[in-house]
Amino acid sequence: MQIETAHEHRPGPLKQQNKKHKHGRHKSKGTLEKLNKGRVMSILRPHSRKKQELSREEKRNQAAQLRKQKRFEFLQKRRGLCEAPFLTAVVPLHSSISATNSLTKVLEDLGNEAVVTKTSEGQCHVEISRLKHRFTLASTKGDNLFDTLDLLKVADTVIFLTSVNGLDEDAEIMLTTAISQGIPTTVIVCIDLDTVPPKRRQEAKTNIQKDLERWLPEEKVHGLEKNGDGMMLFRRVANQKQRHVIQRDRRPHLLAEHVEFIETSPGNGTLKVIGYLRGQTLSVNSLIHIPGWGDFKMSRIELAPDSFSGDQDQDSFRLLEVADPTKQESLERENIPDPMDAEQTWPTDEEIATAEEDRKSKKGKIVPHGWSDYQAAWIPDEDAIDLDGSDGEELNEDAKMDAKSEGSSDCESDQGDEDEMETGSIMTEVPYESAEKYDKDIDAAEEEATLKKLKEARDDKEFPDEMDTPLDLAARQRFMRYRGLSSFRTSPWDPKENLPLDYARIFQFQNFDRTRKYVLKSIEETSGALAGSYIRIHIADVPTYLYRLREEQPIVVYGMLQHEQKMSVLNMMLKRPVALVSEEAIKSKERLLFQCGYRRFRAQPIFSQHTKGNKFKYERFFQPDSTVVATVYAPIIFPPCSVLVFKENKDGTSSLVATGSLMSVDPNRITLKRVVLSGHMYKVNKRSAVVRFMFFNREDIEWFKPIELHTKYGRRGHIKEPLGTHGHMKCVFNGQLKSQDTVLLNLYKRVFPKWNYDPCVTFSKVEEEGENK
Structure with a gap:
C-alpha cells in the first residue's frame, strides 16, 4: 500500500530575493540612547580599541629596524662622526642676478642666529641653532654650464634665484639640462620682489611661476621682501622631502x-x-x-x-x-688583444690529405678576404674559376677596387639635381667697404660644407637610404660587403661574425644584468x-x-663601482629636447660631447633606430623630430644613468643637441646599414615588367638575382632573367603593377662605431693652452 506524502513547495532559481537593509557599522540613534541612558557626553568619547598583535613578519621587520638604528648610533658615537650638512646649490636664472650678493642678503637677514664660516673653495657653512641643522651653500664663480651641472650632481637641494624680469635664454638651457641630468630637491626664490609695489607682488610671483611651469610645475615662488624670510627659506630647505637621484645615491x-x-x-x-x-x-x-x-x-x-x-x-x-x-x-x-690568438695549431695528416685533394681539383671558388661562408654562398657555381688560370689576378684587382670604394663609402649620397635654395631679402644699400669687412668673418669652406650637409640630410629624409648604382664600377664590387635579407626581422645574423679588431680591446659580460645586481648588492x-x-x-x-689649467671649476669626486673603468660598447637612447628644437641634422660619426652620468667624454657615435627586434637599421642622420640609439665605445657604467649630448662650436661654446638615458651595455647589438638600389619600369605587363637603371651590365643582374625585390606601392617579386647586356632585366611580382611604380632592392652591411674615446674634456681656454703646450 502506497502512502501519499504532503506536497512541499521548493522555490526555483527565479524567486525574488530582496536586499537586506544596509544599516552600516554605526549604531542607530535609538541604540545609542539606550546605551548612554541620557548621558550626552559619552557619545563624543572615542571608543577604546584593543591593541592589535603584530604578525611574525612585522615583528621581524621591527626588530631589524631597531638593530639598524642602534648600530648607526653606536658607530656615530664610536667614530665621533657628525651628519653631513645640507649641501645647497645656489643657481641664478637671470644674467642680472649675482649669486654672491644674493647669499649675502640672505645671511644678513639671519642676523646673529647663524654662525657662518667660509672655505677656501668659496662655500659657506651656515649653522642655525634654532633649526638644529647645518647647511653648506655653494655656487659657481663663472657662467660655465658644465660647472653648474657638476655642482648639481652632488647637491641635496638647489635654490633657483629668479627675477621679476623673467628668465633669459641661458636659464632655459640650464633648466632643460638640469632636469634631464637628474635634478635634486628644488626651491624657487625671487630676489628683487621688494622692488615691486606691494599690491603687485602676488601678480609678479604668479608670472614667475607661469614661466617655470614648463619645467617645475609644482614649485611655489618664495620672496625675501620681509624680515624673517631668510629663516623661513632655511627651514624649508631642512624640512622638505628630499628627492632621490638614483645615479647619485648609489655611489659615494x-x-x-x-x-x-x-x-x-x-x-x-x-x-x-x-x-x-x-x-x-x-x-x-x-x-x-x-x-x-x-x-x-x-x-x-x-x-x-x-x-x-x-x-x-x-x-x-x-x-x-x-x-x-x-x-x-x-x-x-x-683589454690587450693577443695577435697570436687566432693562429691554428699544427695540421694533422687528415687535414693535409684533404687540402691536397682540394688543391688537385680542377675548379673552385676564390672567396675575398674577410668573407664568411654565408657571403661566399652567393657566388654562383658557374662563376667558379680554374685555380691554375689567371683569374686570381683579376679577382685581386677587384678586391683592391672594392677596398678603394669602401674607403669612400661614408660619403654615400644621391648625386641628383641640385635643390633650389630660397634666399631671403638682403640689404642692397650697403657700402662696399662694410660688405667686404663682413665677408672677412665668413669661412667659405665651412659654408660650403654646411650647405652640402643640409642637402644630404634633406635627401636622406625624403629618400631614405636610396643610392644610385655607379656607372664606372660594377655593382657586385661596389657592394661586395653587403648582403640581402629575406626578412629584416626574422632573418638570422650572427653577432660574432666579422668583428673588427677593436672588439678585441673591450670587455664583455656573460650576463650583464646578473653582474649589475651583484655589484649593486656589494x-x-x-x-x-x-x-x-x-x-x-x-x-x-x-x-x-x-x-694648473684648472680655473674656477669645482672639483667633484665620484666613487666608481666595480668594472666601471673598463671599456665596452654603450647604447644610449636619445631624443631632441622639445624646448630647444634645432633644424640642424646631426650626422653619424660626427664628433660630439657626451655627459653620461658622472662621466664627460668626446666620441663619434653611430645612430640606429629605436625599435624592437635583434637587428636595428643604421641612421645616417639624427633628424630633429626622431628618437635614435647612439652607440659608442666608452667605459662601462651601470644604469639607470642620464645622458646629455652637446655639440662643440668653433667659438669654444657648446650647444645642447640631445638628451636621453643609457639603454644597455651590449656589444652584440647589431646595427645594419641599408642601401636601397632603385630601378624604373620600362615595359609593364600585369604582374611582370622590364626594369632598367638598377644595374648596367648582365653580370650584376646574375649576381643579385637571389635577392627579393619590392616596390614603393607594396608589391614583392624577384628577378627572372637579364635582357641584353645593358642592365635591362625581366622581373615578376605578386600583383598588378603600375607604370609610375619604382622597383627597389635592399642590401645590408653591419657597421661599428669609431674608437676615439677622449676622457679629458676641458673648456675653451684650457684647450687653447693645452694645444700651445
Missing part, C-alpha cells in the same frame, strides 16, 4: 672644500681633497672619477676635523685607511669611510697640467 660622492696639490714626480702629483662624503661608503681600494679629468687611484683616506670648528691643523687629521696594492682596483681600461658590504664623515682623500698620479 664629495664636493671639494679644500684642495692642495703636491708634485711628487715630473708631470704628476698627489691631489689632497677635503670634504663631506655623501651617498655610500668609500673604500680606499676602489677608484674615483673627477669629471673632465679622468679615473684615478687613492693612496689613503684620513678623517678630518669638522669644518664648522675651523681647526685644520695637520696634527688633527686621523688616518682611516691606506691603499693595499693587492686589493686595489686596476686602472686598466682596455655596495652594502663595502668597508671604509662612512657617508656623512668629513674626510681628506689623497688622489695619486694626477697630471700636473690638469691642476
Whole structure:
C-alpha cells in the first residue's frame, strides 16, 4: 500500500530575493540612547580599541629596524662622526642676478642666529641653532654650464634665484639640462620682489611661476621682501622631502672644500681633497672619477676635523685607511688583444690529405678576404674559376677596387639635381667697404660644407637610404660587403661574425644584468669611510697640467663601482629636447660631447633606430623630430644613468643637441646599414615588367638575382632573367603593377662605431693652452 506524502513547495532559481537593509557599522540613534541612558557626553568619547598583535613578519621587520638604528648610533658615537650638512646649490636664472650678493642678503637677514664660516673653495657653512641643522651653500664663480651641472650632481637641494624680469635664454638651457641630468630637491626664490609695489607682488610671483611651469610645475615662488624670510627659506630647505637621484645615491660622492696639490714626480702629483662624503661608503681600494679629468687611484683616506670648528691643523687629521696594492682596483681600461690568438695549431695528416685533394681539383671558388661562408654562398657555381688560370689576378684587382670604394663609402649620397635654395631679402644699400669687412668673418669652406650637409640630410629624409648604382664600377664590387635579407626581422645574423679588431680591446659580460645586481648588492658590504664623515682623500698620479689649467671649476669626486673603468660598447637612447628644437641634422660619426652620468667624454657615435627586434637599421642622420640609439665605445657604467649630448662650436661654446638615458651595455647589438638600389619600369605587363637603371651590365643582374625585390606601392617579386647586356632585366611580382611604380632592392652591411674615446674634456681656454703646450 502506497502512502501519499504532503506536497512541499521548493522555490526555483527565479524567486525574488530582496536586499537586506544596509544599516552600516554605526549604531542607530535609538541604540545609542539606550546605551548612554541620557548621558550626552559619552557619545563624543572615542571608543577604546584593543591593541592589535603584530604578525611574525612585522615583528621581524621591527626588530631589524631597531638593530639598524642602534648600530648607526653606536658607530656615530664610536667614530665621533657628525651628519653631513645640507649641501645647497645656489643657481641664478637671470644674467642680472649675482649669486654672491644674493647669499649675502640672505645671511644678513639671519642676523646673529647663524654662525657662518667660509672655505677656501668659496662655500659657506651656515649653522642655525634654532633649526638644529647645518647647511653648506655653494655656487659657481663663472657662467660655465658644465660647472653648474657638476655642482648639481652632488647637491641635496638647489635654490633657483629668479627675477621679476623673467628668465633669459641661458636659464632655459640650464633648466632643460638640469632636469634631464637628474635634478635634486628644488626651491624657487625671487630676489628683487621688494622692488615691486606691494599690491603687485602676488601678480609678479604668479608670472614667475607661469614661466617655470614648463619645467617645475609644482614649485611655489618664495620672496625675501620681509624680515624673517631668510629663516623661513632655511627651514624649508631642512624640512622638505628630499628627492632621490638614483645615479647619485648609489655611489659615494664629495664636493671639494679644500684642495692642495703636491708634485711628487715630473708631470704628476698627489691631489689632497677635503670634504663631506655623501651617498655610500668609500673604500680606499676602489677608484674615483673627477669629471673632465679622468679615473684615478687613492693612496689613503684620513678623517678630518669638522669644518664648522675651523681647526685644520695637520696634527688633527686621523688616518682611516691606506691603499693595499693587492686589493686595489686596476686602472686598466682596455683589454690587450693577443695577435697570436687566432693562429691554428699544427695540421694533422687528415687535414693535409684533404687540402691536397682540394688543391688537385680542377675548379673552385676564390672567396675575398674577410668573407664568411654565408657571403661566399652567393657566388654562383658557374662563376667558379680554374685555380691554375689567371683569374686570381683579376679577382685581386677587384678586391683592391672594392677596398678603394669602401674607403669612400661614408660619403654615400644621391648625386641628383641640385635643390633650389630660397634666399631671403638682403640689404642692397650697403657700402662696399662694410660688405667686404663682413665677408672677412665668413669661412667659405665651412659654408660650403654646411650647405652640402643640409642637402644630404634633406635627401636622406625624403629618400631614405636610396643610392644610385655607379656607372664606372660594377655593382657586385661596389657592394661586395653587403648582403640581402629575406626578412629584416626574422632573418638570422650572427653577432660574432666579422668583428673588427677593436672588439678585441673591450670587455664583455656573460650576463650583464646578473653582474649589475651583484655589484649593486656589494655596495652594502663595502668597508671604509662612512657617508656623512668629513674626510681628506689623497688622489695619486694626477697630471700636473690638469691642476694648473684648472680655473674656477669645482672639483667633484665620484666613487666608481666595480668594472666601471673598463671599456665596452654603450647604447644610449636619445631624443631632441622639445624646448630647444634645432633644424640642424646631426650626422653619424660626427664628433660630439657626451655627459653620461658622472662621466664627460668626446666620441663619434653611430645612430640606429629605436625599435624592437635583434637587428636595428643604421641612421645616417639624427633628424630633429626622431628618437635614435647612439652607440659608442666608452667605459662601462651601470644604469639607470642620464645622458646629455652637446655639440662643440668653433667659438669654444657648446650647444645642447640631445638628451636621453643609457639603454644597455651590449656589444652584440647589431646595427645594419641599408642601401636601397632603385630601378624604373620600362615595359609593364600585369604582374611582370622590364626594369632598367638598377644595374648596367648582365653580370650584376646574375649576381643579385637571389635577392627579393619590392616596390614603393607594396608589391614583392624577384628577378627572372637579364635582357641584353645593358642592365635591362625581366622581373615578376605578386600583383598588378603600375607604370609610375619604382622597383627597389635592399642590401645590408653591419657597421661599428669609431674608437676615439677622449676622457679629458676641458673648456675653451684650457684647450687653447693645452694645444700651445
